[in-house]
Amino acid sequence: MADRIYSYQQLKAFTENVFKKIGCSDEQSATAAKVLLSADLRGIDSHGVARLSGYVRLWEVKRVNATPNIRIVHETPSTAVVDGDSGLGLVVAPYAMQVAIEKAKNVGSGWVSVENSNHFGIAGYHGMMALEHDMIGIAMTNASPLVSPTFSQEKLLGTNPICVAVPAGTEQPFVADLATTTAANGKLEILQRKNLDAPLGWVQDANGQSTTDAHAVKSGGALLPLGGDREHGSHKGYALGAMVDIFCGVLSGANYGPWVPPFPAYVPMPPTMPGKGIGHFFGAMRIDAFRPASEFKDNMDNWLRRFRSAKAIPGEERVLVPGDPERETEAIRMKEGIPLIEPVDADLKQLAEKLGIAFIS
Amino acid sequence: MADRIYSYQQLKAFTENVFKKIGCSDEQSATAAKVLLSADLRGIDSHGVARLSGYVRLWEVKRVNATPNIRIVHETPSTAVVDGDSGLGLVVAPYAMQVAIEKAKNVGSGWVSVENSNHFGIAGYHGMMALEHDMIGIAMTNASPLVSPTFSQEKLLGTNPICVAVPAGTEQPFVADLATTTAANGKLEILQRKNLDAPLGWVQDANGQSTTDAHAVKSGGALLPLGGDREHGSHKGYALGAMVDIFCGVLSGANYGPWVPPFPAYVPMPPTMPGKGIGHFFGAMRIDAFRPASEFKDNMDNWLRRFRSAKAIPGEERVLVPGDPERETEAIRMKEGIPLIEPVDADLKQLAEKLGIAFIS
Numbered sequence: 113m114a115d116r117i118y119s120y121q122q123l124k125a126f127t128e129n130v131f132k133k134i135g136c137s138d139e140q141s142a143t144a145a146k147v148l149l150s151a152d153l154r155g156i157d158s159h160g161v162a163r164l165s166g167y168v169r170l171w172e173v174k175r176v177n178a179t180p181n182i183r184i185v186h187e188t189p190s191t192a193v194v195d196g197d198s199g200l201g202l203v204v205a206p207y208a209m210q211v212a213i214e215k216a217k218n219v220g221s222g223w224v225s226v227e228n229s230n231h232f233g234i235a236g237y238h239g240m241m242a243l244e245h246d247m248i249g250i251a252m253t254n255a256s257p258l259v260s261p262t263f264s265q266e267k268l269l270g271t272n273p274i275c276v277a278v279p280a281g282t283e284q285p286f287v288a289d290l291a292t293t294t295a296a297n298g299k300l301e302i303l304q305r306k307n308l309d310a311p312l313g314w315v316q317d318a319n320g321q322s323t324t325d326a327h328a329v330k331s332g333g334a335l336l337p338l339g340g341d342r343e344h345g346s347h348k349g350y351a352l353g354a355m356v357d358i359f360c361g362v363l364s365g366a367n368y369g370p371w372v373p374p375f376p377a378y379v380p381m382p383p384t385m386p387g388k389g390i391g392h393f394f395g396a397m398r399i400d401a402f403r404p405a406s407e408f409k410d411n412m413d414n415w416l417r418r419f420r421s422a423k424a425i426p427g428e429e430r431v432l433v434p435g436d437p438e439r440e441t442e443a444i445r446m447k448e449g450i451p452l453i454e455p456v457d458a459d460l461k462q463l464a465e466k467l468g469i470a471f472i473s
Numbered sequence: 474m475a476d477r478i479y480s481y482q483q484l485k486a487f488t489e490n491v492f493k494k495i496g497c498s499d500e501q502s503a504t505a506a507k508v509l510l511s512a513d514l515r516g517i518d519s520h521g522v523a524r525l526s527g528y529v530r531l532w533e534v535k536r537v538n539a540t541p542n543i544r545i546v547h548e549t550p551s552t553a554v555v556d557g558d559s560g561l562g563l564v565v566a567p568y569a570m571q572v573a574i575e576k577a578k579n580v581g582s583g584w585v586s587v588e589n590s591n592h593f594g595i596a597g598y599h600g601m602m603a604l605e606h607d608m609i610g611i612a613m614t615n616a617s618p619l620v621s622p623t624f625s626q627e628k629l630l631g632t633n634p635i636c637v638a639v640p641a642g643t644e645q646p647f648v649a650d651l652a653t654t655t656a657a658n659g660k661l662e663i664l665q666r667k668n669l670d671a672p673l674g675w676v677q678d679a680n681g682q683s684t685t686d687a688h689a690v691k692s693g694g695a696l697l698p699l700g701g702d703r704e705h706g707s708h709k710g711y712a713l714g715a716m717v718d719i720f721c722g723v724l725s726g727a728n729y730g731p732w733v734p735p736f737p738a739y740v741p742m743p744p745t746m747p748g749k750g751i752g753h754f755f756g757a758m759r760i761d762a763f764r765p766a767s768e769f770k771d772n773m774d775n776w777l778r779r780f781r782s783a784k785a786i787p788g789e790e791r792v793l794v795p796g797d798p799e800r801e802t803e804a805i806r807m808k809e810g811i812p813l814i815e816p817v818d819a820d821l822k823q824l825a826e827k828l829g830i831a832f833i834s
Contacts, residue, residue, distance in 0.1 A: 188581030190551040191762040220549030223582050225763050248724075261780060263789040268780060276716045278723075286719065288712035294705050313705050320786025338699060338706050344655050344674050345699050349706075351649035351795040352713070354780070355637045358647065362639075362772045363609075363763045369779055386775060401552040402586050402724045411723045414747060418730055419622060419629060419715070425681025428624040434712040 115451035122472045123161055123450055124149045126460070130164060133467045134171045135178035136200070144202035150237040152450045155441035158298025159234050162456045165463045167200060167231075169377035176200055176230055182207050189219045193364050194226045198389055201232030201253070205392055209238045209251065212396040216247055220401030225364035228388035231255070231375055236289035236438065239275030242396045243285055246405045249277040250395035254360040254367075256374040259293055260334035261354070262347045265320045267334045268370050271297050272356035277435075279399065281409030283416040287435030292353035293335045300326055300335070313340030359393040366391030476812035483833045484522055484811055485510045487821070491525060494828045495532045496539035497561070505563035511598040513811045516802035517650075519659025520595045523817045526824045528561060528592075530738035537561055537591055543568045550580045554725050555587045559750055562593030562614070566753055570599045570612065573757040577608055581762030586725035589749035592616070592736055597650035597799065600636030603757045604646055607766045610638040611756035615721040615728075617735040620654055621695035622715070623708045626681045628695045629731050632658055633717035638796075640760065642770030644777040648796030653714035654696045661687055661696070666816075674701030720754040727752025 124145050131141035152160030170176040180199030184192050192211050196204035208224045215222025232238065235251040242249025255270025271291040278286040291297070295314045303310050303326040310326040317323040318332030322341060329335060338349025361368030367387040374381075399405045422431040452460070464471035485506050492502035513521030531537040541560030545553050553572050557565035569585045576583025593599065596612040603610025616631025632652040639647040652658070656675045664671050664687040671687040678684040679693030683702060690696060699710025722729025728748040735742075760766045783792040813821070825832035 186764060188759070188762040191581035191758065193763050219580050220552035221582065221584050223758060248720075261783065261792055263785050264780075264783040264792045265786045266783045268783055276712075278716075278719055286715065288709075288716060290706075290709040290712055292709075294700065311704050316786075320789075338709055339655065340701075340705055343672050344701055344705070345651075347793075347795070348649075348651040348653075348699055351637075351651055352635075354647065354795065355639075355649060358639055358773070358776065359609075362769060362776055363758075363760075365764055365768070365772075368772070369776055386772060397552065397584060397724075398549070399724075401549040402554050403547060403726055407726070408723060411726075411729070411747060412719070415719065415723055415730055419625075422622065422625040422627045422629055424624050425626045425677075428681075431622055431625045432708075434708070434715065 115453055116457045117449040117451050118472055119449050120149060120153060120446055123152065126464070126472050127161060127164060129469050130168065130463065130467060131200075133469055134168060136203075137179070140200070140203045143206055144200050147202040147206065147233045147237050151234045153442045153445050154234065154236065154438035155445070156234050156298065156438070158296070158301060161452070161460060163231070165459050166375060166377070168463060168467070170230060170375075173377045175373065175377065180204070184211060190215055190221055190223060192222070192224045194224055196226055196229035196389060198228055198230065201230040201390070201392065204229040205232035205238045205251070205394070206241065208392060209241045209249070209394045209396070212394045213242060213245055213247060216396040216398045216401070217245070221395065221397045224394045225359065226392040226394070227364035227366035229366070229390055229392055231390065232392055234289060235273045235275035236277070236287055238394060239277040239289065240287060243277055243279045245396070246279055246399045248279070248397045248399065249275070251275040251392070252356045252360055253392045254357045254372050254390055256372045257370045258297060258329060258335045259337060259353060260316060260320070261350045262337065262342055266370070269337075269350070269353045269357055270372055271335065272353040274352070274356060278412065279409065280412040280416055283413045284439060285435065286412070286416065286433055287438070289435070289438070292338055292349050292356060294338055294340050294349070295335070297335065300329070313344065356393070360391035361387060363393065364391045476814055477818045478810040478812050479833055480810050481510060481514060481807055484513065487825070487833050488522060488525060490830050491529065491824065491828060492561075494830055495529060497564075498540070501561070501564045504567055505561050508563040508567065508594045508598050512595045514803045514806050515595065515597065515799040516806070517595050517659065517799070519657065519662060522813070522821060524592070526820050527736060527738070529824060529828070531591060531736075534738045536734065536738065541565070545572060551576055551582055551584060553583075553585045555585055557587055557590035557750060559589055559591065562591040562751070562753065565590040566593035566599045566612070566755070567602065569753060570602045570610070570755045570757070573755045574603060574606055574608060577757040577759045577762070578606070582756065582758045585755045586720065587753040587755070588725040588727040590727070590751055590753055592751070593753055595650060596634045596636035597638070597648055599755060600638040600650070601648060604638055604640045606757070607640055607760045609640070609758045609760065610636070612636040613717045613721055613754045615718045615733050615752050617733045618731045619658060619690060619696045620698060620714060621677060621681070622711045623698065623703055627731070630698075630711070630714045630718055631733055632696065633714040635713070635717060639773065640770065641773040641777055644774045645800060646796065647773070647777065647794055648799070650796070650799070653699055653710050653717060655699055655701050655710070656696070658696065661690070674705065717754070721752035722748060724754070725752045
């Protein structure tokens with residue numbers, strides 16, 4: 113079935129209306145819609161409007177607070193803990209990243225750990241907020257357990273992504289945004305929908321054996337840390353995912369490890385929980401807190417040109433810099449629109465009906 | 474041939490004498506020996522005394538300055554750039570990490586980028602310096618190009634390791650220390666010495682094809698980023714290695730990418746170089762800049778216990794936390810001594826003879 117294509121503006125306006133309808137302020141609705149749509153624009157379809165009805169269901173079961181009092185609960189000149197008051201991660205995260213940026217303006221860098229939040233969309237949006245301030249931006253979040261540490265039969269970590277965004281001069285910036293697993297859950301969901309096999313190294317089955325069964329996560333299996341198995345360095349992917357969990361969860365007072373609340377509202381919450389909500393972590397470093405920004409940008413441009421012009425292996429067109437594919441997708445989708453697969457299109461229409469608001473006409 | 478076993482004290486005293494002999498101060502010699510030996514103790518044999526004669530050769534060709542004026546050249550309350558004045562990375566790095574720790578005491582966190590340095594031993598030593606201060610420690614370094622970005626035929630990155638050390642309460646701490654490649658170069662060298670094949674996903678050949686030839690790096694091939702190939706997430710390992718390179722090299726004014734100076738003194742320097750020496754990056758975050766240290770430690774202990782007691786997959790004894798294997802090796806080697814393979818033993822004896830100092834008797 114052909115994808116239905118909508119413009120960015122159409123989907124953004126609808127998304128904003130949905131958030132307003134559940135009681136979010138105009139400002140928060142606009143921010144949440146912008147963050148959510150940035151995923152669709154950048155081609156990370158699993159984290160965009162495909163999740164909109166999921167956020168609404170979290171609000172219905174009172175796990176999302178539409179009128180949160182997001183606030184700093186502890187701080188030093190270069191650090192803070194933000195309590196998201198169960199607000200949408202889509203608005204809690206930009207608030208916290210802004211705190212990091214303000215601290216970086218004052219003392220060179222800012223580092224903010226967040227408790228009591230919900231899913232924040234793509235890490236890339238928040239990390240990239242630093243770019244216009246000539247700062248390096250960092251964003252991470254923990255997430256509900258889908259991933260088994262090396263040698264573990266149990267799922268103890270989320271896909272725990274890391275974004276690092278670095279400004280440049282005339283070249284397009286460096287924007288890494290990666291789940292600390294071999295493959296993001298969204299890629300696995302595509303295989304599940306099409307009933308295709310997964311490559312070995314993505315998933316283990318209920319016995320902890322690597323499997324090509326893309327559905328194994330639903331029957332006691334797990335996603336695997338980046339590396340896939342011990343021989344290929346999965347203990348490193350595990351270590352990176354664990355670092356994200358500690359920075360986001362343990363440092364803030366949020367939940368961590370196997371206790372991070374699930375995104376689907378129908379999945380019961382863990383019976384006991386050591387913290388509040390899910391956790392994020394943000395960082396901002398002012399470039400000129402290290403060296404003059406113009407010098408840095410000249411060198412960063414040199415870096416970017418060298419990597420982008422590297423000789424490609426036979427059969428591949430070119431070497432990419434992290435962020436290049438997403439930026440190219442964004443340019444195309446801003447112009448030509450955002451394609452939605454039929455189930456997502458139907459889901460949004462149902463959501464409009466349920467909330468009694470108009471869908472895109 | 475059986476390994477020769479020396480005590481930690483024997484090897485440390487000899488190493489200290491070597492550094493004194495080339496003109497390092499007593500204090501710097503002691504620090505350098507302690508840092509170098511921490512690799513042997515922790516079982517990272519490729520980064521310990523096996524490299525001692527290599528450091529001396531760098532001094533002989535005047536690429537290492539035995540009496541450096543290591544200093545802060547730019548700073549803000551939470552950041553600094555340190556110029557290592559071509560000193561041993563083994564002493565430049567602890568200096569810079571100490572700067573990060575002092576800044577964290579004052580404003581909650583400290584972040585230090587280093588230019589004009591040399592190889593710093595294991596990242597783990599420097600990151601772990603933060604632990605006794607109830608801080609999270611971070612350490613990274615760039616290194617000479619051995620690694621090809623995803624789809625690149627050229628080697629543009631080093632194995633660029635990351636250490637993250639997190640204090641705990643009664644449990645042993647979390648210490649991740651990982652090269653951003655599938656396998657560290659040291660592991661490959663072991664296969665080379667034994668003429669064994671490498672697993673697919675570690676190395677590519679001169680045409681950019683994955684190969685089991687452990688010698689391929691010497692004939693136009695390259696180490697592969699963590700993930701191994703695109704399908705298994707090598708673009709993520711590449712992104713992480715690139716982040717390390719930018720934080721260490723571009724942010725400080727050191728060299729970066731393909732221009733990072735090689736460790737072997739006989740390898741010629743790149744004809745043009747955009748910066749000074751090799752670069753490092755260090756971070757320290759005070760736990761109580763986020764939440765009371767006792768609360769954090771209780772939760773961190775809970776985290777560590779949960780992961781260490783996770784159910785292991787069939788055939789594996791237990792689930793480890795990053796840092797566990799190295800800590801266990803350290804305990805054994807501190808007690809039973811450090812085994813050196815014959816070529817390393819012979820190399821140290823030759824070095825003693827060349828410098829006219831006594832070897833271990």
